[in-house]
Amino acid sequence: MRRDAFLKSMATLAAAGMLPLSARASANLKMMIPANPGGGWDTTGRALGKAMQDAGVASSVSYDNKGGAAGAIGLAQFVNGSKGDPNALMVMGAVMLGGIITGKPPVTLSQATPLARLTSEYNVFVLPANSPHKTMKDVVEQMKKDPGSIKWGGGSRGSTEHIAAAMIAREVGVDPAKINYVAFRGGGEATAAILGGNVSIGGSGYSEFAEYINSGKMRAIAVTSDKRLKGIEVPTLKEQGINVVIGNWRGVYGAPGINADQRKALTEMVIKATKSKAWSDAMEKNNWTAALMAGPEFEKFVDDEFASLRAVMVKSGMV
Incomplete structure (x- = not known):
């Protein structure tokens, strides 16, 4: 040619x-x-x-x-x-x-x-640094009293953190349809809402919250993995008596x-x-x-x- x-x-x-x-x-x-x-x-x-x-x-x-x-x-x-x-x-x-x-x-x-x-990647649930709640147990107890009083913040409806929140509610005897889930269009918006205390608890992939957890601006209270994540001392939901495991x-x-x-x-x-x-x-x-x-x-x-x-x-x- x-x-x-x-x-x-x-x-x-x-x-x-x-x-x-x-x-x-x-x-x-x-x-x-x-x-x-x-x-x-x-x-x-x-x-x-x-x-x-x-x-x-x-x-x-x-x-x-x-x-x-x-x-x-x-x-x-x-x-x-x-x-x-x-x-x-x-x-x-x-x-x-x-x-x-x-x-x-x-x-x-x-x-x-x-x-x-x-x-x-597994999700992590975090609290704003100034939250009156300190543990997932605190969140669950409040949710049992009044499901709507706990605002769950995370990605769009159907995201893994949304599904995890519904699974947690079901496992602890709360009607999943009654959870107060606030969906955000992106991780940046969800992060801002958590840092500003506009939601009670937030969920996302660990990498998205890592810098805020490390700086003390967020308190990590649970991960959705079967076992603790390597190098990260955050208890699993299973460790806390909530049989929920879900990955992203x-x-x-x-x-x-x-x-x-x-x-x-x-x-x-x-x-x-x-x-x-x-x-x-x-x-x-x-x-x-x-x-x-x-x-x-x-x-x-x-x-x-x-x-x-x-x-x-x-x-x-x-x-």
């Missing part, structure tokens, strides 16, 4: 997003973050983008934050605006599944293309309508990024647990998670 003809064919493949991974190192990626700045999805998306550049699989990454409805607003924009785009990515996770179950949005996650699960996980999807080769290339790019120093640093800084899963295995995992979360939410009176 003549050189000019070869270059022309490569340009055509590049435009279609069909070049192999090694030839797409200069990809200009677009990352949809279906949440406001400051939360777990925002941190994950920007860490992944930096890692993809660090790994040499992307020359640039632009970010679009679109919060609300447990990610459904960002999902709708991604599904409707990125069809067939091999350079488009979207951060997602367990929270989005819960939001879809409770909110029943007009678009579904199945319209986008599953690529990989990235991390898992985050992953990444590609656009609707991309072909098998484009999906494979994007997946390889994501996997390569998780092997970079930038990603390793982000994992350590945010106390994330590696949970890499890709391909058909990840697609099946998401389907199974939908079924599992729906069962938990029905049992807890949320659906």
